[in-house]
Amino acid sequence: MKLKGWKELPIGGIVIEPGNSREVETGTWRIARPVVDPQKCTDCLICWVFCPDDSIPSNGKVRFETELYHCKGCGICAVECPYKAIEMVQEADVIMEELKLTSK
Template identity: 90%
Template sequence: MKLKGWKELPIGGIVTQPGNSREVETGTWRIARPIVDPSKCTDCLICWVFCPDDSIPSNGKIRFETELYHCKGCGICAVECPYKAIEMVSEADVILEELKLIEKK
């Protein structure tokens, strides 16, 4: 299949593969990550419904840990959570804390 040039692409582009965001990892550019407080989370799955990247796995009854390889850190889940169980935390702060734990070992 020959790739189209930019002049041949439809306005707005097209999604050629359903669910293609699952195959795209964020790499190192995410600036915030969602942290869930399990004492506040009721598994209502509102976060799952609103996540634009399908980064919140669920079995339809409960939410599982956010899939950070795909999460862009947009914060929609935190904004939409009616129980304020999700806090967006600076990715740099999380990495610094992880490095401190490694240094202690």
């Protein structure tokens, strides 16, 4: 997200648009991310119910990929999943994997 400069902000730090918490990238707070095993996931949507950050998009039938811009990595979805289909993977490991891929 591009951060706004001081001239773009309303006087007094007031929030003038509703729902603008959508713009705040809370994904940077995460130290572990939920990784779904598609073989185990049944689209029961229990994770969608429990996600406190509304980061699991769904059309009511299918679980779409976790929305990592907002996911804080709390791990509630992994705990609640009745099929143990969600594994919390350390962000550090993700970064190491990415580094290995780019250094090849």
